[in-house]
Amino acid sequence: MLQSKLFTKIERSFPKDEEALNARFLERAGFIYKNSAGVYSYLPLGWRVIKKISDIVREEMDAIGGQEIFMAALHDKRYLKATGRWDVEVVFKVIEGDKREPSFNISWTHEEVIAEIAKKYVNSYRDLPFAAYQIQTKFRNEPRAKSGLLRGREFLMKDLYSFHESEEDLSRYYEEVGKAYIKVFGRCGLKAFYTLAAGGEFTASNTHEFQVASEVGEDTIFACSSCMYAENSEVSKLKDGGKCPKCGEKIKETKSIEIGNIFPLGTKYSEAFNLNFLDKEGNKKLVVMGSYGIGVSRLMATAVEVSHDEKGIIWPEAIAPFRVHLLALGESSAKDIYNDLQNKDVEVLYDDRDVSPGEKLVESDLIGLPFRAVVSNKTGNMIEVKRRNEKESKLMDKKEFIKIVS
RNA sequence: CGGGCUGUCGUAUAAUGGUAGUAUACGUGCUUUGGGAGCACGCGGCUUGGGUUCGAUUCCCAGCAGCCCGACCA
Numbered sequence: 001m002l003q004s005k006l007f008t009k010i011e012r013s014f015p016k017d018e019e020a021l022n023a024r025f026l027e028r029a030g031f032i033y034k035n036s037a038g039v040y041s042y043l044p045l046g047w048r049v050i051k052k053i054s055d056i057v058r059e060e061m062d063a064i065g066g067q068e069i070f071m072a073a074l075h076d077k078r079y080l081k082a083t084g085r086w087d088v089e090v091v092f093k094v095i096e097g098d099k100r101e102p103s104f105n106i107s108w109t110h111e112e113v114i115a116e117i118a119k120k121y122v123n124s125y126r127d128l129p130f131a132a133y134q135i136q137t138k139f140r141n142e143p144r145a146k147s148g149l150l151r152g153r154e155f156l157m158k159d160l161y162s163f164h165e166s167e168e169d170l171s172r173y174y175e176e177v178g179k180a181y182i183k184v185f186g187r188c189g190l191k192a193f194y195t196l197a198a199g200g201e202f203t204a205s206n207t208h209e210f211q212v213a214s215e216v217g218e219d220t221i222f223a224c225s226s227c228m229y230a231e232n233s234e235v236s237k238l239k240d241g242g243k244c245p246k247c248g249e250k251i252k253e254t255k256s257i258e259i260g261n262i263f264p265l266g267t268k269y270s271e272a273f274n275l276n277f278l279d280k281e282g283n284k285k286l287v288v289m290g291s292y293g294i295g296v297s298r299l300m301a302t303a304v305e306v307s308h309d310e311k312g313i314i315w316p317e318a319i320a321p322f323r324v325h326l327l328a329l330g331e332s333s334a335k336d337i338y339n340d341l342q343n344k345d346v347e348v349l350y351d352d353r354d355v356s357p358g359e360k361l362v363e364s365d366l367i368g369l370p371f372r373a374v375v376s377n378k379t380g381n382m383i384e385v386k387r388r389n390e391k392e393s394k395l396m397d398k399k400e401f402i403k404i405v406s
Numbered sequence: 407c408g409g410g411c412u413g414u415c416g417u418a419u420a421a422u423g424g425u426a427g428u429a430u431a432c433g434u435g436c437u438u439u440g441g442g443a444g445c446a447c448g449c450g451g452c453u454u455g456g457g458u459u460c461g462a463u464u465c466c467c468a469g470c471a472g473c474c475c476g477a478c479c480a
Contacts, residue, residue: 144477
């Protein structure tokens with residue numbers, strides 16, 4: 001993409017009303033736009049990141065048999081009333097000025113909705129197990145939105161739901177999902193702790209969260225960085241400096257950001273919706289469910305929080321909006337290199353604007369693409385290539401450069 | 407929802423009870439080109455309502471909005 005065509009621009013200064021680093025960088029560099037507190041729009045650069053993350057999530061969910069769907073965001077009150085969760089909703093009045101009681105909520109989670117859908121198709125043990133997921137906007141009536149994209153009233157979430165004939169089969173799948181989640185976060189450049197936690201609104205049993213160590217996190221965990229096991233301080237009996245119950249290494253107390261969670265739901269929702277099946281012996285049984293979430297937009301913010309320097313973002317390669325930032329300084333042109341990269345399907349942002357070298361370099365650091373390639377009258381026929389996470393640049397010819405970034 | 411702080415050109419800021427300034431962005435022209443270039447000209451602003459006052463962007467009250475702390479929470 002030509003940077004001169006990008007409709008967003010980079011601000012000279014940080015927004016005055018944001019303290020959270022993810023919001024400061026992402027807003028200033030034009031990745032996102034704040035419409036209201038905790039309500040953000042994704043602009044071209046930001047949406048590219050979201051798409052990268054979503055694609056990784058899709059690949060890993062598909063790999064464990066998840067079938068992608070897209071459910072309604074407006075939920076009649078009967079759904080949440082069936083499970084006694086109607087008092088925690090974000091309500092929606094269908095007609096403005098309507099004085100009647102609200103009868104719909106806007107989606108904050110989909111256990112009830114998918115349980116009802118599943119009821120239509122599940123009759124026999126032969127129909128189980130299966131899993132379905134979606135990536136969709138979730139709405140939460142947060143008393144206090146904060147920390148940029150980390151806690152919004154509206155956010156993007158991947159939610160996966162699984163259906164089983166027994167607790168044992170749920171456990172099997174639950175672990176499979178846990179492993180897929182570690183893969184997702186790893187591919188996104190994040191080291192996540194597999195963390196024992198409480199179930200909250202969703203289930204009475206213990207659950208697991210995926211936590212990324214960060215000072216700005218809202219959670220406190222006791223974590224073993226040797227085997228990546230952790231326990232949330234809400235439920236843990238571990239101590240800072242104690243021994244990891246899994247591998248015996250030292251436990252450290254740390255603040256962390258929750259970027260995913262997995263819930264063994266049991267039969268709470270299938271009971272509420274009479275989601276039954278007949279087993280091999282012809283006995284009627286309740287379907288056993290699990291639900292599994294990844295905060296897609298929160299993941300983007302987390303990547304910024306854990307990967308940046310004083311000059312800007314340092315995107316993990318797999319989720320960077322582009323792979324290469326190509327800068328033409330001064331009178332020079334990098335049009336031919338740009339075309340070559342595009343022919344090789346290398347995602348490149350070409351700064352072809354008529355602005356000073358300093359401005360291009362500063363803004364390039366802020367945007368934080370993995371590779372910066374500079375062409376100027378100093379480089380001659382060569383290209384100065386620098387990785388965003390390294391200090392030194394290298395001069396190389398076009399052939400070598402294309403080989404490295406392809 | 408309780409507490410605190412803050413609302414001034416697009417952005418970031420300054421001053422002021424009596425004509426609101428600077429930087430940057432933007433427009434025009436010329437020069438310039440390796441870490442946010444220079445000159446000239448131009449465009450553009452006091453969150454809303456009430457109160458005090460001859461006069462309020464400024465002081466007071468309330469609302470609204472944003473951020474932070476707490477409670478709550480993916």
